[in-house]
Amino acid sequence: MILPPFEYHRPGSVEEALKIAADCSGDFDYVAGGSDLLQNYKNRLNPRGHLISLTGIEEMLGATEEHIGGLTLLADLERDGSVHPALRTAASLVASPLVRQQATVAGNLLVETRCFYFNQSEFWRRSLGYCMKAEGDVCLVVPQKEICYATYSGDLAPVFMVLDAVYHLAGPGGRREVKAREFYCGDGIERNVKKPEEILTHVTLPGSSRSLQADYSKLRVRDTFDYPMMSVAASLRLDGDKVDEFHVVVNAVDTRPLPFEDYTASLRGRRFDQGFTEEVSGEVRDRSRPVKNLVLSTAYRKKMIGVYLSRILQSFLKS
Ligand SMILES: Cc1cc2nc3c(=O)[nH]c(=O)nc-3n(C[C@H](O)[C@H](O)[C@H](O)COP(=O)(O)OP(=O)(O)OC[C@H]3O[C@@H](n4cnc5c(N)ncnc54)[C@H](O)[C@@H]3O)c2cc1C
Ligand code: SF4
Incomplete structure (x- = not known):
């Protein structure tokens, strides 16, 4: 597949990039490694002129570290001994070694959402009828x-969320910060x-994230x-054998990585033991409803939420 025509710009500063963007009247995309965006351009999924x-x-x-x-x-990132081990794990699970040489952190956090009816060639989509994410006006998954x-399918965001990270944005109106948990x-x-x-x-990342035990685990068809x-991503800080801080994020089942803040905050002060890991894994699984637009069934993905979270919590228990 070949790329559609576009004009290429390579500014040397944030200010210059914002100026070029302003001159493009909305007909532009930013690009970093291009490992997500250019694939979508080749499929003629919403390409821009600049x-x-x-x-x-x-x-x-x-x-x-911070x-x-x-x-x-x-x-x-996956080789950097100064960053949190959970981030290194998540980075190492993205795509393949070759793609990771090109892929960036920001591109990963902003990766396009995925759907069986969207991530297809132009020919495939035309034959079935376009959906409203590109060219069409109806959703083929939930037409009503x-x-x-x-589905949001980036691997780093869930880990940044359980580590309480903050994203920094620069725009025409100045710079601002948004908590990772409130971004999607x-x-x-x-x-x-x-x-x-x-x-x-x-x-x-806050300095306190260093003392959080955290991990990330991923279900995929081809490893x-x-x-x-x-x-699933989870992080935990204990005070003795009691839960002091606890976060869980379930990913790739919805349009955004799903935090369970109200539930996990309510567990503060509970004893962290085998019973806790079983109860929490089951509860988070039961509260999740995977959307039916990826190749594995929703029932299987839901079941695996409990299994993968339980494995992470078991590893915390053993360490
Ligand atoms: C074969 C293959 C397998 C893949 N598997 C995975 C996987 O397992 N997990 C996963 O998470 N991803 C996967 N990806 C997607 C992609 O490679 C990664 O998400 C990667 O980190 C994207 O980074 P990038 O720099 O290439 O982003 P780009 O493609 O350059 O950009 C992605 C999006 O972010 C925007 N953008 C990029 N940087 C910025 C910025 N600083 N500010 C504002 N907007 C920005 C772009 O406009 C675009 O919308 C896969 C890709 C391929 C080709
Ligand atoms: S969920 Fe619906 S609108 Fe979104 S990409 Fe899939 S078919 Fe298109």
């Missing part, structure tokens, strides 16, 4: 509804609270390079 590459912006490079630049390559249920929204087309012209420059069919 591509603004962010790869020349120095301030977005580099990672430390500051991760948007242009950090996933291959570097006016929102898109395409319940529509597969709108996807998140970022405005089209805003750039995700970096992510910060060599597939997107998640379901995944």
Whole structure:
């Protein structure tokens, strides 16, 4: 498949990128590694007339324990001994080693939502009838509804959420911060609270995230390079044998990674033991409702939520 025509820009600063974006009157996309966006362009999924590459912006490079630049390559993140081990695990589970040499952190956090009816060639989509995420005006998964249920399938976001990370955005109106847990929204087309012209420059983690035990586990069809069919992130801090802080995020079952903050906050002070791991895994599974638009069945993905979360909590119990 070949790319459609577009004009390519490579600014050297955030300010220059924002200026170019303003001149494009909305007909642009930012691009970092291009491993997600260019595949969608080849499938003629909403291509734009201008591509603004962010790869020349120095301030977005580099990672430390508490500051991760948007242009950090996933291959570097997975090898970086200074970042939280759960982030390294999640990075190592994205795609394949070759893709991770190209893929960036910000691109991963902003990866396009996925659906069986959307991630197809133009020919395939034309033969079935377009859906409203590209060219059409109806949802082929839930025709009665006016929102898109395409699934959020990035691997890093759930881990950033359980580590209480903050995303930093730069736009024409200045810079702002949004908590990772509040960034994603319940529509597969709108996807998140970022405005089209805003750039995700970096992510910060609170110093307290260092003392959180955390892990990420992912269900996929082919372990060599597939997107998640379901995944779970969890983090825990104990005070003696009692739960002091606890977060769970279930991913790739909905339009956004799903936090369970009200439920997990209610568990503070509970004894962390075998009974706790069984009860919580079952409860989180029962509260989740995977959307039916990926190749594995919803029943299987739902069942695996309990299994994968239980494995993470068991590993916390043993350590
Ligand atoms: C074979 C294959 C397998 C894959 N498997 C996985 C997988 O298992 N898990 C997974 O999570 N992903 C997977 N991906 C998707 C993709 O490779 C990764 O998500 C990657 O991290 C995207 O980063 P990128 O820099 O290439 O993003 P790009 O493709 O450059 O951009 C992705 C989106 O983010 C926007 N964007 C990028 N950077 C910024 C920024 N700083 N500010 C504002 N907007 C920005 C772009 O406009 C675009 O909408 C896979 C891709 C391929 C080709
Ligand atoms: S959920 Fe519906 S609107 Fe969204 S991509 Fe799938 S078919 Fe299209």
